[in-house]
Structures are given as structure tokens and as C-alpha cells.
Amino acid sequence: MSLAARAGELFMIGFRGAAPEDVPEGFLRAEGVGGVILFARNLVSPEQARRLTDRIQSCSAGLPLLIATDQEGGIVLRLSATPWPGAMSLGAAGCTALTERVGAGIARELRAMGINMNLAPVLDVNVNPANPVIGVRSFGSDPGRVAEHGAAYIRGHQAEGVLTTAKHFPGHGDTAVDSHLALTHVPHGMERLEAVELLPFRRAIAAGVDAVMTAHVAFPAVEPEPDVPATISPAVLTGLLRERLGFDGLIITDCMEMKAIADHVGTAEGAVRAIAAGADLVLVSHREEVQREAIAAVRSAIESGRIPAQRVEEALRRVRAARERVARHGQAGDPAVVGGPDHRALAAEAAAAAITAVGNLDDVLPVRPERTLLLAVDPAPVVEVEEREPTGSPVLRAAAELAPGMRAAGVRREPGPGEVERLVAESAEADLVVVATYLAQRFPGQVALVRALVAAGRRVLLVPQRGPYDLLAVPGVAGAVVMYEDHRLAAEAALRCLLGQAPAPGRLPVALSQ
Structure with a gap:
């Protein structure tokens, strides 16, 4: 030819x-x-x-x-x-x-x-x-x-x-x-x-x-x-x-x-x-x-x-x-x-090894489920290279399984002023508010929610569901337990860390600077 x-x-x-x-x-x-x-x-x-x-x-x-x-x-x-x-x-x-x-x-x-x-x-x-x-x-x-x-x-x-x-x-x-x-x-x-x-x-x-x-x-x-x-x-x-x-x-x-x-x-x-x-x-x-x-x-x-x-x-x-x-x-x-038990165990091991604590959380963790409010943003694909359907926050599902006594609510990716006001009011009786953010730098409503909670005197712990960069957008929080993807295994590992059932052995792989 x-x-x-x-x-x-x-x-x-x-x-x-x-x-x-x-x-x-x-x-x-x-x-x-x-x-x-x-x-x-x-x-x-x-x-x-x-x-x-x-x-x-x-x-x-x-x-x-x-x-x-x-x-x-x-x-x-x-x-x-x-x-x-x-x-x-x-x-x-x-x-x-x-x-x-x-x-x-x-x-x-x-x-x-x-x-x-x-x-x-x-x-x-x-x-x-x-x-x-x-x-x-x-x-x-x-x-x-x-x-x-x-x-x-x-x-x-x-x-x-x-x-x-x-x-x-x-x-x-x-x-x-x-x-x-x-x-x-x-x-x-x-x-x-x-x-x-x-x-x-x-x-x-x-x-x-x-x-x-x-x-x-x-x-x-x-x-x-x-x-x-x-x-x-x-x-x-x-x-x-x-x-x-x-x-x-x-x-x-x-x-x-x-x-x-x-x-x-x-x-x-x-x-x-x-x-x-x-x-x-x-x-x-x-x-x-x-x-x-x-x-x-x-x-x-x-x-x-x-x-x-x-x-x-x-x-x-x-x-x-x-x-x-x-x-x-x-x-x-x-x-x-494919999807066999050995591979799922390896994926779970890696997910647990990645969970990263940011800040001094000695006086924050473990959380008391009955005194904690969890607000979890619904993740969804945001760039073309992702081919995933929105399935809701895995953090909410993990909390329902591992901490059924914890109050929890879903949050839209871009909560409006009314939703922010309502969620701040609902947090009044909580000793700690855990906010599972999702690309907060891109969605100002999430930043507004965290800032409103801090301004209202709430103690806030972040659980970024897609890497640590959300910490750059929301100063004033008590610290963070960082996930790097919104997969079920990562969410379960993060919840176990919050509950004091597992450590957070990961180390930040990126420099957090403005």
C-alpha cells in the first residue's frame, strides 16, 4: 500500500x-x-x-x-x-x-x-x-x-x-x-x-x-x-x-x-x-x-x-x-x-490513606454525632472530561450508615440567600457544623454559607469533597478533613476520621497559596 x-x-x-x-x-x-x-x-x-x-x-x-x-x-x-x-x-x-x-x-x-x-x-x-x-x-x-x-x-x-x-x-x-x-x-x-x-x-x-x-x-x-x-x-x-x-x-x-x-x-x-x-x-x-x-x-x-x-x-x-x-x-x-473483592479492598486502602486533616483538630475530633449538623453539597461533573451522572453527596450516604444519629441535610451547589439563611438558623443548636463543600471557589453561594455560619458564631469544620482548594475560599473555619474525590470509599474514610474511628494519614500534596 x-x-x-x-x-x-x-x-x-x-x-x-x-x-x-x-x-x-x-x-x-x-x-x-x-x-x-x-x-x-x-x-x-x-x-x-x-x-x-x-x-x-x-x-x-x-x-x-x-x-x-x-x-x-x-x-x-x-x-x-x-x-x-x-x-x-x-x-x-x-x-x-x-x-x-x-x-x-x-x-x-x-x-x-x-x-x-x-x-x-x-x-x-x-x-x-x-x-x-x-x-x-x-x-x-x-x-x-x-x-x-x-x-x-x-x-x-x-x-x-x-x-x-x-x-x-x-x-x-x-x-x-x-x-x-x-x-x-x-x-x-x-x-x-x-x-x-x-x-x-x-x-x-x-x-x-x-x-x-x-x-x-x-x-x-x-x-x-x-x-x-x-x-x-x-x-x-x-x-x-x-x-x-x-x-x-x-x-x-x-x-x-x-x-x-x-x-x-x-x-x-x-x-x-x-x-x-x-x-x-x-x-x-x-x-x-x-x-x-x-x-x-x-x-x-x-x-x-x-x-x-x-x-x-x-x-x-x-x-x-x-x-x-x-x-x-x-x-x-x-x-x-473487574470490581472484584481484592481490587475493592485495594481501592479502600488507598482512599483511607489519602484522607488529610488540615489544622489542629485535637479539640474538634472526634465529633459528637448528636451535637453535629452535617451540611453536604451535592457534587456533579463540572468539566467535559468527566462522564458521570450526579448521584448526590456520598458524604450524606456515609453519614446515614456510620452516624445515624447525626442531623444532616443536602445543599445545592449554589445555595441562594434564602437557603443560606435557613441553614444558619437550623444550625443554632449544633456544637459543630460540618460543611462538605464541593469546588467552593467556583460557587460563591457555598462561600456565603460558610461565612454566614462563622459570622453567626458557629464552629465550622470543612470536608472538601474534591481536594483542598476550598480552604482558600473560606477562611475562619476550625479546620478540614479533606477528600480528593466524591467517591463512596473516600466519603466513608472521611466519616470514620470525623468519628474518631480512623486516622487521617494523608498529607497535603499541593501548596495552598492565593
Whole structure:
């Protein structure tokens, strides 16, 4: 086949549907697509996932296709049979051996479902408390901590034969804009980039990470042309990642339908420019008409010489090498391991190890359930990368099981003045008010509630359900018991800490500064 005819091999595509008949077999076969990405919309159960991936693999006559998903843990779990902890939980637990075990557990489950590539770990160093899309997906704000835990996570996957992907290169941690929605910039010079953003990627490369995912973020210190995101920058992908960092593995783009690309250069043109810049595999996650347009654009660019033949051959070689590694790992495991007791016990161990006490709580804990009022904000997804349905606060459910004598009430994410006034009045007889906040920095009503309680003379203890940054928004509280994701296991661990039944062994993995 000509190089142009093989353009489809340089693409990873997504589709809608969870049944085997929903697989776009004709498209996969006709274009010779190199990989498929699966989302929560595709994954219902372990057994269903295995049937789906078997059907996908039947579309390849030769090497197995790359089948990937974002099974990061925490707030990004495409299948949550096991409520795996996220990166910031593992950073708070502070034990790389635990991170490696969790990484192995996640990989074991993926392999059992026929998924051979994880689009994780996240190696962004979350130094910006206002970051809307990374946050608790990061191991923390210390580059060394992120590097150590990222390498451990990779080792766990390697032991189970699942490919890993370090993302989002060169670093999405110091941004205040979600690249799903708009283009953003990291303005720092190379000295700072080397010390912070690039350190975890260097360590991941040394650990043998299989792939690196690009960020749709502009880095003017590396790419001098204005508003050119890393994904389509030769200076970033070839000059920095290939030549300066010495990475010879697979470079995969973040989804090219994200607005940071689609609204600036367009998905099809972006695909051409990404491959020309040094990317090997282009991710187009959603719409088949856009996927076809992008493949056609790349094919045309190969035929015209806009993408040089040598660049295409390099990309094809790396995609093929990744698929060969998948083939060497052999058959998938048993779907019955997914969500099994050993994995749930490991997830519970990690959740308990992450719970973090902030402030001197010796005279606050344990709480007296009969003298405590619990106000728990209902969490819900707030960024596009999450694929979860709102299910109410797990803190309320945990309290009902573990402290049935505690008065408790749900709170809207953005309580209005009337709700604030009512809740303050209801707290009059409580010795302590526990407020389980949820991204309070983004929802001023939560801040107003806590401030009103403090102003009324109430003693307030926070239980942030999604990381410690809420503490920056609400001064004057007695302290906090921090969760890092709104999963049931984390909530149960936090309640046990409040009740004096378990310690809070975690340590803050981020610097809390304004």
C-alpha cells in the first residue's frame, strides 16, 4: 500500500454505542484505522466491554488495534466497577508502592476487558489552584512528587502488559482555562519549564512510558509563533520532546475536536499540522464525519508532499511498534476480576490513606454525632472530561450508615440567600457544623454559607469533597478533613476520621497559596 493509502493507521477514533453492532466495522476496515478510544458511553459492564473489544479487534486482519480509554482514577473513570482513587489521592497518601499497586490493579482490569492502552497517568503539575480541568487529576503541585508517583503508576501498568500514556505534554497544570473550551497559554521561560512542567515527563520517559499525549496549550518559550498549541508545534513535539528529551515512543494528540484546536485551525487542518509537527497518532473522539474529513485531509497532505514521506514512515513505524507490543502481551484476562473483592479492598486502602486533616483538630475530633449538623453539597461533573451522572453527596450516604444519629441535610451547589439563611438558623443548636463543600471557589453561594455560619458564631469544620482548594475560599473555619474525590470509599474514610474511628494519614500534596 502507498503511504497515503495508510493514512488511517495514524488515527485513533471514537464512536457512540455500547453494543457490538454499534462498532463502525466498515469504517475501521476501509480506513485501516490504527486505534479506537472508548468512553463511558461505550462501557456498561466488564463482560459487555469484553464483547465490544472483541468485536473491535475482529476488524483488524493483522496486528491488534490499540484500544484505549481514560481510566485515570478519581473523577475520570470510564467504568467505575472499582472506585479507583485519583492521582491527587495517591499523592496525598504519599506511598509510591501503593501507587504502583493501584496502577497494576487498574491495568489488570483494563486488560481483562480487552483494553490495551490507558490514556494515563496525568503528569501535569497542578501549581494553579484555579485550574479548571486538571486539579485533583494531578498528583500534586511538587514536580518531584508528580514524577515519582507517575513513574510508579507506569510500572504498575507495565507489570500487567497495558500501555501507558503520559499527559498532557509539556504541561497543563499552570493554566486557568480548559482546553476543551478555548486555547490557553503557559508563559514561563525554559528554566521554569525544565524545573516544573518537564521534570515528570523526563522521569516517565526514563521509566519507559509507551506514549506521550500532547496538550492543546501554547508555550511561547518553545514555540515563537503566537497562539500555536503544542499539538501542532514542531518546536514542541520534535525540538523539545524528541530531540531535547530523547523520547522515541508514540506521540498521540489530545482530541482534535476540542475547541482549542477546532475553533482555531479546525480538526482536519489540525490533524495535518500535528502529524507534520511530529505526532504519530491523531485522536478524533466523537463524530465520524469529522474523522473521515481528517483522514482525507492527511491523505491529501501525504500525496502532495506537505507531510514528508519520511515523517509518515516514522509515524507508521511507531504506531506499528505499539501494536506489536500489544500483540506480545497476549490474550486478555478474565472480566470477573473487574470490581472484584481484592481490587475493592485495594481501592479502600488507598482512599483511607489519602484522607488529610488540615489544622489542629485535637479539640474538634472526634465529633459528637448528636451535637453535629452535617451540611453536604451535592457534587456533579463540572468539566467535559468527566462522564458521570450526579448521584448526590456520598458524604450524606456515609453519614446515614456510620452516624445515624447525626442531623444532616443536602445543599445545592449554589445555595441562594434564602437557603443560606435557613441553614444558619437550623444550625443554632449544633456544637459543630460540618460543611462538605464541593469546588467552593467556583460557587460563591457555598462561600456565603460558610461565612454566614462563622459570622453567626458557629464552629465550622470543612470536608472538601474534591481536594483542598476550598480552604482558600473560606477562611475562619476550625479546620478540614479533606477528600480528593466524591467517591463512596473516600466519603466513608472521611466519616470514620470525623468519628474518631480512623486516622487521617494523608498529607497535603499541593501548596495552598492565593
